[in-house]
Each structure stands twice: as structure tokens, then as C-alpha cells.
Amino acid sequence: MGSVASEFTKGLWKEIPPFRLVLGLCPTLAVTTSAENGLGMGAAVIFVLALSNVLISLVRSIIPKKVRIACFIAIAASLVVAVEMLMQAFAYPLYQQLGIFVPLIVVNCIILGRAEAFAAKNPPHLALADGLGMGIGFTLSLTFLGSLREIFGAGTWFGHSLFGPNYHPFSFLVQAPGAFVCLGIILAGMNFLSIWQAKRKGLELDPNFDAGCKGCMACKKMDEIAAQKRLERLGAKA
Amino acid sequence: MVNQQSAFTVTAAPFWHSGRTLTGDMYRLLLVLLPAALLGMYRFGYDALTVLALAGLTAVATEALVQRPMRQTPSAHDFTALADGILFAFMLPATAPWWIVVVGSATTIILGRMVFGGYGGSPVCAPAVGWCVLTVSWPAYMDLNGMLLAWDLVEPLSDLKYFGAESVAHITPGSLLLGEHLGALGASQSGLVLLAGIALLAMGRVRWHIPVSYLAGVFGTALIYWLIDPQLYAPPLFHILAGTTIFTAFFLLPYPSAAPVFRIPMLLFGLLAGALTILIRVYGIYPDGAPFAVLLANLCTPLLDLIQPKPFGGR
Amino acid sequence: MDIFLLFISAIFVNNILLAQYLGNCPYLGCSKEKSVAIGMGAAVLFVIVLATVITFLIQKYIMNPFHLGYLQTIIFILVIAALVQFVEMFLKKMVPPLYKSLGIYLPLITTNCAVLGVAILVQRKEFDLWTSFLYAIAASVGFLLAIVLMAGIRERFVVTRIPRSMQGVPSGLVMAGIMSLAFLAFKGMIA
Amino acid sequence: MMEIVRMIVVLSLITGTAGFVLSGLKVWTSPIIESQVLTYVQGPAIKQVFSDMANDPIADRKKFPKPGGGPEDQVIVFPILKDGKLKAVALEGAGKGYGGDVNVIVGVDTSTDTVVGISITTHKETPGIGSRVSEPGFTKQFRGRTLAQAKLKKEGGAIDAISGATFSSIGASEAVKQVTSWYTALKDSIKTTWQ
Numbered sequence: 001m002g003s004v005a006s007e008f009t010k011g012l013w014k015e016i017p018p019f020r021l022v023l024g025l026c027p028t029l030a031v032t033t034s035a036e037n038g039l040g041m042g043a044a045v046i047f048v049l050a051l052s053n054v055l056i057s058l059v060r061s062i063i064p065k066k067v068r069i070a071c072f073i074a075i076a077a078s079l080v081v082a083v084e085m086l087m088q089a090f091a092y093p094l095y096q097q098l099g100i101f102v103p104l105i106v107v108n109c110i111i112l113g114r115a116e117a118f119a120a121k122n123p124p125h126l127a128l129a130d131g132l133g134m135g136i137g138f139t140l141s142l143t144f145l146g147s148l149r150e151i152f153g154a155g156t157w158f159g160h161s162l163f164g165p166n167y168h169p170f171s172f173l174v175q176a177p178g179a180f181v182c183l184g185i186i187l188a189g190m191n192f193l194s195i196w197q198a199k200r201k202g203l204e205l206d207p208n209f210d211a212g213c214k215g216c217m218a219c220k221k222m223d224e225i226a227a228q229k230r231l232e233r234l235g236a237k238a
Numbered sequence: 239m240v241n242q243q244s245a246f247t248v249t250a251a252p253f254w255h256s257g258r259t260l261t262g263d264m265y266r267l268l269l270v271l272l273p274a275a276l277l278g279m280y281r282f283g284y285d286a287l288t289v290l291a292l293a294g295l296t297a298v299a300t301e302a303l304v305q306r307p308m309r310q311t312p313s314a315h316d317f318t319a320l321a322d323g324i325l326f327a328f329m330l331p332a333t334a335p336w337w338i339v340v341v342g343s344a345t346t347i348i349l350g351r352m353v354f355g356g357y358g359g360s361p362v363c364a365p366a367v368g369w370c371v372l373t374v375s376w377p378a379y380m381d382l383n384g385m386l387l388a389w390d391l392v393e394p395l396s397d398l399k400y401f402g403a404e405s406v407a408h409i410t411p412g413s414l415l416l417g418e419h420l421g422a423l424g425a426s427q428s429g430l431v432l433l434a435g436i437a438l439l440a441m442g443r444v445r446w447h448i449p450v451s452y453l454a455g456v457f458g459t460a461l462i463y464w465l466i467d468p469q470l471y472a473p474p475l476f477h478i479l480a481g482t483t484i485f486t487a488f489f490l491l492p493y494p495s496a497a498p499v500f501r502i503p504m505l506l507f508g509l510l511a512g513a514l515t516i517l518i519r520v521y522g523i524y525p526d527g528a529p530f531a532v533l534l535a536n537l538c539t540p541l542l543d544l545i546q547p548k549p550f551g552g553r
Numbered sequence: 554m555d556i557f558l559l560f561i562s563a564i565f566v567n568n569i570l571l572a573q574y575l576g577n578c579p580y581l582g583c584s585k586e587k588s589v590a591i592g593m594g595a596a597v598l599f600v601i602v603l604a605t606v607i608t609f610l611i612q613k614y615i616m617n618p619f620h621l622g623y624l625q626t627i628i629f630i631l632v633i634a635a636l637v638q639f640v641e642m643f644l645k646k647m648v649p650p651l652y653k654s655l656g657i658y659l660p661l662i663t664t665n666c667a668v669l670g671v672a673i674l675v676q677r678k679e680f681d682l683w684t685s686f687l688y689a690i691a692a693s694v695g696f697l698l699a700i701v702l703m704a705g706i707r708e709r710f711v712v713t714r715i716p717r718s719m720q721g722v723p724s725g726l727v728m729a730g731i732m733s734l735a736f737l738a739f740k741g742m743i744a
Numbered sequence: 745m746m747e748i749v750r751m752i753v754v755l756s757l758i759t760g761t762a763g764f765v766l767s768g769l770k771v772w773t774s775p776i777i778e779s780q781v782l783t784y785v786q787g788p789a790i791k792q793v794f795s796d797m798a799n800d801p802i803a804d805r806k807k808f809p810k811p812g813g814g815p816e817d818q819v820i821v822f823p824i825l826k827d828g829k830l831k832a833v834a835l836e837g838a839g840k841g842y843g844g845d846v847n848v849i850v851g852v853d854t855s856t857d858t859v860v861g862i863s864i865t866t867h868k869e870t871p872g873i874g875s876r877v878s879e880p881g882f883t884k885q886f887r888g889r890t891l892a893q894a895k896l897k898k899e900g901g902a903i904d905a906i907s908g909a910t911f912s913s914i915g916a917s918e919a920v921k922q923v924t925s926w927y928t929a930l931k932d933s934i935k936t937t938w939q
Contacts, residue, residue, distance in 0.1 A: 022581075026574050026575060029574045029577060030574035062754055064747060069634075071755065073630055073631065074762060075758060075762070077626055078627055078762035080626050080627070081626050081627050082765075084626065085770060086769075088780060088781070089776035090776070093784060103626040104575075104666045104670055106630050107663075168337075171375045172375040176574070176737075177374070177733040180726045180729040180730030183726050184723045184724070184730060187723040187726065188718045191719075195717060225592075225658075226583075226589050308716045349730075353715070353727050354710070354713055354715055354719075356714060359715065361710075371734065374734065521742040523741030530735060531738070533731065533735035533738070534735045536735075538705075540706055541701070627766075679868075
């Protein structure tokens with residue numbers, strides 16, 4: 001186990017959530033139509049993630065193994081309800097903008113993924129560092145993607161016009177298809193960087209670099225199922 | 239990773255080359271499109287030439303630029319990028335501003351094919367992707383009527399969309415065939431495009447199933463609507479000759495990697511795209527839905543291709 | 554006729570995956586193989602319809618009378634989690650063939666945001682029970698359609714020269730973008 | 745056995761604590777949320793009706809018992825004051841349109857008992873057809889009408905329904921009627937509250 005600093009900083013670049021660990025795609029795609037929405041969503045996620053990590057880490061020894069997922073969900077859901085209320089009370093326009101994606105933070109794989117992979121095995125101060133780091137990394141990515149889409153897709157940044165009236169915004173980017181394409185290209189860029197770095201340092205490439213959502217149990221299981229099906233088919237043919 | 243070319247190399251010598259090459263195919267494609275392009279230039283003037291040249295050039299340059307980091311051997315000499323660029327330019331208004339042509343042409347190459355590994359890997363028709371991206375981004379600059387104000391003619395499909403079937407009743411099939419109306423740069427020269435398509439068929443570069451079933455799909459669906467209410471819906475022949483229908487049938491739909499390869503799937507593919515074209519023209523917000531219909535049909539290609547002939551002796 | 558419009562709208566115009574961005578994790582995770590995609594799609598259809606109806610009844614007969622609306626998120630997710638567990642046990646015991654084809658996907662569905670998303674959406678849209686039921690079916694059929702089409706295309710990626718850094722999720726995302734672009738053709742057909 | 749007891753205890757402990765904390769949070773935030781919602785949903789509509797307001801009707805709002813409603817039902821009245829004196833009030837009513845409720849803010853002048861104007865806050869009507877009830881072409885008709893005139897022509901009022909959007913027009917008109925009936929019932933207590 002690393003130090004607080006290393007647990008914190010890994011979320012900022014080495015394992016930055018939606019770009020490296022492909023976690024929490026739905027809000028990443030849906031709310032990044034502008035930089036401001038990305039930032040707001042990120043703030044809500046920081047709050048939930050950091051607190052849920054700490055709480056889960058605190059109660060990790062008393063939770064029975066069989067119902068641990070239910071406990072994680074209960075804790076995360078309470079925090080999400082709290083965020084919902086706070087957001088309505090103090091940032092109502094943002095709440096309206098983010099819409100259904102605020103309650104959906106609870107099923108964001110990032111929360112359960114970190115709970116399962118980190119908070120349930122580590123002491124609270126490390127869990128807090130991990131949660132904050134991951135949360136801030138998530139916010140940075142969302143703001144980055146939101147800025148990219150807003151600047152080119154609408155010609156503004158945080159609502160300020162950038163290029164003047166002669167700029168014809170490439171509005172493909174702020175529509176649904178643009179979200180997918182933009183995120184896909186950014187992920188490809190991150191992969192390209194990993195490959196390039198590995199080659200330059202003469203290291204073996206992490207064999208899992210494109211395995212998809214690493215922290216989320218669902219995807220791992222999915223690959224197992226796919227492999228199993230393939231085996232079954234081969235068996236049937238032979 | 240069973241991902242590289244090695245996936246294909248499982249044969250034993252000797253081989254016999256059919257003589258058909260990619261370069262040759264593209265060369266013929268560009269050649270048969272030349273008359274339609276020339277007529278487009280004659281009708282829309284110098285602008286048309288600029289758009290064609292810019293689109294072709296951008297396509298080739300983008301491909302070359304993207305191939306470097308992808309570590310592919312440059313393949314500008316096989317004309318595929320040029321052909322994609324020209325096919326894309328054929329669907330633009332002749333007066334499209336330069337930046338729209340550049341962005342669209344680059345999108346065609348990058349999103350349409352390079353992200354999937356280049357020509358032959360693309361699951362969708364690349365020029366249709368470029369056209370659709372531009373249409374959802376800058377509808378005003380892709381609006382044929384609005385962009386070609388300097389000409390006294392009208393664009394039949396926009397008129398149909400906004401003013402109803404009466405406003406296009408006076409347009410005869412003959413004038414549509416000759417392209418005596420506003421329209422996309424090359425694609426609206428229906429007569430010459432049709433001749434080009436027939437030439438490709440005759441040369442054996444395109445099989446008849448897709449174009450014929452597509453035109454049948456367009457005709458059939460339009461006929462149903464026309465029979466329901468001839469006052470409200472345009473006649474089927476109008477839908478076949480107006481807009482980019484014929485161009486779509488011969489040049490977009492049979493896009494090599496994106497169309498099915500078996501006979502029955504090809505026929506279904508064409509019919510599906512034809513029906514979708516009319517549905518988009520009747521209900522959608524875009525006057526000419528043909529490239530969208532191409533994309534939608536392309537998405538179904540892998541599923542359609544499941545309808546395969548049984549191998550002899552297979553179970 | 555309204556039912557027809559509801560279906561067209563939920564399947565094509567406002568597709569839950571391509572226009573509303575719900576359920577993208579399984580969309581990208583399970584679309585590498587057609588058989589897996591069909592299994593996942595069917596399981597999602599089953600769970601979404603069941604969960605929507607049950608959460609609707611809970612909202613109407615338990616939460617509204619007791620003014621517990623603010624606890625919607627927590628109650629819904631716990632109900633869905635319990636429901637999925639229960640369905641799994643029930644299928645295992647009572648309908649083994651169905652369990653064999655759908656059962657393996659069920660544990661993964663609890664954290665699928667499409668399920669909670671549809672349950673909350675029908676509340677926000679203030680549908681009645683019958684409309685909610687139909688909407689749940691339509692939305693999940695849209696999910697099934699998108700994921701099966703995607704799986705068909707991605708199966709072919711195995712034999713193409715996709716650049717190394719685009720393999721896996723990135724090419725899947727770009728393809729999803731093109732699919733979403735194609736579905737924009739239906740825009741305006743139904744308001 | 746021990747295991748099951750522990751599971752139940754832990755789960756109920758967690759949910760119990762969560763419920764306790766959340767209900768506390770709810771008690772704290774609900775008044776703030778209410779005024780936020782009013783500011784961002786009803787606020788702009790009130791501003792549209794009364795372009796020259798001196799006070800903040802959202803902050804000065806008062807609740808009155810709903811006429812004909814149960815003991816817990818309440819109506820919110822937004823006062824428009826000038827020099828500390830009541831000039832007009834705004835109330836929100838709802839009527840059933842084509843797609844769902846049409847919510848309308850209605851401003852009523854308290855000295856003349858006429859409608860100052862209406863503004864649609866939320867509706868679920870078909871965009872482009874029923875949604876035209878929120879356009880000035882329809883809402884302007886209510887300006888300056890007496891309470892009796894503020895309904896559709898076929899009901900004996902003075903308002904033209906939008907052709908092709910009859911249900912939506914009826915919904916909006918129902919909402920206005922609801923407000924006028926409340927206003928008539930509450931007029932005296934409103935006037936005594938703000939003088």
C-alpha cells in the first residue's frame with residue numbers, strides 16, 4: 001500500500017477515471033455539453049466518492065461479506081440523496097441542467113468500483129485520499145471534455161463567447177454523436193500515449209491497457225462470459 | 239489480438255490474379271463520374287470546380303497525415319481517398335464555403351475509415367458519414383435552396399418538404415433527368431449519374447442487386463404513399479429522379495466494406511435503405527434523407543449477412 | 554396510435570442509449586459478441602419492465618402517501634437490487650432453462666443505469682402505470698436493438714486493421730457515435 | 745445463525761443512520777429548496793407578467809388555506825407591492841391540457857379585480873402545436889380582462905382558443921379559472937394581510 005500522496009495523485013493521471021479506467025461513461029457522455037456542467041457534475045461526484053470511501057472504510061470490518069454490495073449501495077445512495085437535496089437548495093439551475101444524472105450517480109460504476117477495489121480494503125485516510133484523487137481526476141476529465149465540446153461545438157467557454165460572431169460552431173460536437181466520437185478519440189489518444197511511453201522506456205506494455213472498465217465488476221464478468229460462450233461454441237463444433 | 243492481416247493468410251499457392259486491382263476500380267469510378275462532374279461545373283460554374291478540387295485534395299492529405307502515426311504505408315496512389323473525397327463533394331451544394339468542404343472531407347476520411355483501419359475496414363459508407371456530420375452541424379450551409387440563391391431554379395426535394403406535393407407537380411421527369419434544377423453538385427445530374435452507374439454495372443465493378451433493389455425500395459414505398467394520397471405525396475418517379483437517389487443507389491450503397499456480400503442480404507439491404515429513404519423524406523426534418531438511410535442500412539449489414547447459403551454438405 | 558408513437562419515439566427517436574446516454578457501460582462491455590449482446594439485452598428488458606412496474610407501485614402507494622419522495626433514489630436502488638437478487642433465486646429454482654440463458658447477466662444489471670434511469674424517468678414524466686409499462690418495454694427494446702446492431706458490427710472489427718490505440722473501447726465509442734448520427738435521421742419524426 | 749443476525753443488524757444500522765441523517769437534512773433544506781424552485785420556475789413567469797416590480801414577490805409570498813381543499817392544502821400567493829401597498833397578486837393554477845397539466849401564473853390587480861396578465865410556467869404539450877399556449881399570441885389576450893371574461897369564448901368568455909390546440913387552450917383557461925375562483929374566495933384575507 002502506498003502513501004497518502006501516491007494514492008491521491010494516481011487518480012489525477014495514472015488512473016484518471018473515465019480516460020484510463022473506463023468508468024462512469026454515462027454521465028461523462030451526457031453532461032459534458034458544456035464545461036460548467038462537467039465541473040458541476042464532477043463536484044457532486046467528488047462529494048459522494050470521498051465520503052462514501054471514508055464511510056465504507058470505517059465500517060469495513062463490521063460489514064458481513066455476503067451483504068457488502070448492498071451496504072455499499074445503501075451508503076452511496078444516501079450520499080446521493082444528500083447531494084440531490086444540497087444541489088437543489090444551493091445550485092438549482094445546475095440541478096435542472098444535470099437532470100436525471102444526479103440520482104444516477106449512485107449507479108456510476110466509479111463509486112461501487114472504488115468501494116469494492118479500494119475502500120473496503122484500506123484504512124480511512126488512504127480511502128479519503130483515493131476518493132478525493134479519483135473524484136478530482138473525474139472532474140478534470142469531465143471539465144476537459146466539456147470544454148472541448150463547448151469551445152468547438154458552441155464557440156463559448158463557461159458561457160463566454162470566444163471567437164466572435166464569425167465563428168460557425170461545429171455543433172456536431174455538442175449533439176449526442178459528438179459525445180461518443182469525442183470520448184472515443186480522447187481514449188484513443190490516451191492509449192496512444194501509453195503505447196508510446198512504454199516503447200520509449202523499453203517496458204512491456206500493460207497487457208490490460210485497453211481492457212475497458214477495469215474497476216467495475218460487471219465488465220470483468222462480461223469478458224469471462226464471452227470467453228465461456230466461445231469455448232462452448234468451439235466445443236459444440238468439435 | 240487476432241487483429242492483423244495474418245487473420246486472412248491461410249491459403250496455399252498457386253494463385254491466379256483476376257487482374258482486378260483497387261487502383262483500377264477507383265480509376266474507373268472516377269472516370270465514369272467525370273461527365274456528371276463536368277455538367278455540374280457547367281451548371282454551377284467555377285465554384286463547383288473549387289469544391290471538387292478542395293474536397294479531393296483534403297481527403298488525400300488527411301489520409302496521408304493520419305497514416306503516419308498509424309504506421310501504415312502511405313496509400314494515396316490507390317486513389318481510394320481521392321474517390322471518397324470526390325463522392326463526398328458530389329453531395330455538397332456547389333457554393334459551399336471552403337471550411338465546410340475541408341471539415342467535411344477530413345471527417346469523411348477520419349471518422350468514415352481511418353479509425354477503422356483505413357479503406358476496407360469501415361463498417362459504414364465514409365462519404366455518407368461526412369455528409370451526415372455536416373448536415374447535423376451546419377444545416378443552413380448544407381441547405382441547397384439557401385446556398386444556391388444566385389440561380390433562379392429551385393431544389394425539388396426542399397420544395398416538396400416545405401411547400402407540399404403541388405409545388406413540384408410541374409417538374410417533369412425529363413427535366414429531373416437532365417438536372418435542370420438546383421441540387422447537390424454532381425449527384426443531382428441524375429441522367430449522367432445513371433449512365434455512370436450503368437457503365438459500372440457493365441464493367442462488372444458493381445453487382446446489380448443493391449442498386450436495383452434500392453431503386454425498387456424507393457419506388458415501392460413512394461408508390462404506397464402516392465396511392466394513399468396523390469395530393470399530399472409526390473409520385474414515385476419523382477423520388478427516384480430527384481435529389482441524390484440514383485447517386486446513392488450506384489455509388490454510396492454498394493460501398494465495398496459496408497454492404498452485404500450475399501445475394502438475398504444484398505436485396506434486403508437495398509429494399510431497407512429504399513424504404514428508409516422515403517420514410518425520412520416524408521416524416522423527417524431533412525429534405526433528402528438518402529445518406530442517412532445509407533448509414534442506417536449499413537448498421538444492419540452484419541445482421542443481414544447472417545442469411546447465408548448453406549455450404550455444400552454442411553449441417 | 555399513441556402507443557405506436559410511444560414505441561417509435563422510445564426506440565428510434567429518443568433511443569435510451571444513443572440519445573439519452575443511459576446504460577452505456579453494458580453497451581460497450583457486452584457488444585463484442587452477438588450471443589452475449591442478445592442475452593444481456595433480453596435480461597435488461599426483463600429487469601427494466603419488472604423494476605419499472607414495481608417501483609411505480611411503491612412510489613404511488615408507499616412513498617407518496619408518506620411524503621417520502623425525497624428518498625426516491627435510495628428506495629429505488631435498494632428495491633432494484635433486492636428485486637434482481639430475488640428474480641435470480643426464483644429463476645434458478647423454478648425456471649432453470651431461463652436461468653441458464655439470462656441468469657448469468659442478472660447480477661450485473663443492478664448497477665446498470667438504464668434500469669434506475671427508466672424507473673426515475675417515468676416518475677419525472679408523470680406517466681400512469683400502463684404508459685410506464687409500455688415505455689419500459691419500448692425503451693428496453695431500443696436498448697436491445699442498439700446493442701445487437703453494435704455487436705454485429707464489432708464482431709467484424711476482429712478482422713480489420715484497427716490501429717492499436719483505437720482497439721476495444723475507443724473504436725466502440727466512435728462506432729456508437731456513428732450509430733447515434735444515423736439515428737438522428739429520425740429526428741423530427743415525432744416531437 | 746449468528747451470521748444472519750449480524751447481517752440484519754448491520755444493514756438496519758446503516759439504513760437507520762442514513763434515514764436519520766437524511767430526514768434531518770430534509771428538514772434543513774426543504775424551505776431553501778422551495779424558495780429556489782419558486783425563484784427559478786415561477787420567478788421568471790411573474791417577472792414576465794409584472795415588468796415593473798418594486799418588491800420581490802417570491803420572498804414576500806404567503807400561504808393561504810386552499811378554498812375548498814383539505815386542512816393541509818395550501819395556496820401560495822405572491823404579492824406585488826408598490827410603496828409598501830398591495831397593488832396586485834400572482835397565483836399559480838393548473839389545468840389539464842393534452843399532454844398533462846398546464847401550469848399558469850396569473851396576475852390579478854387587487855384594486856380593479858382584472859387580470860393583469862398570464863404566463864405559462866410548465867407544460868407538457870406537443871412542441872410546435874400545443875406549446876403555442878405559452879406564446880404571446882395566446883397569453884396576451886388575457887390582459888386587462890375582468891375575472892368573468894378570462895375564459896374561452898365557447899364558455900362565455902372573451903378568449904380565442906388556438907386552432908389545432910383546443911385541449912391545450914382549455915387547459916390554460918382551466919388554470920386561469922382555478923386562480924380566479926381562489927382569488928375571489930381569498931380576496932378579503934389577502935387584502936387584510938398586506939393592506
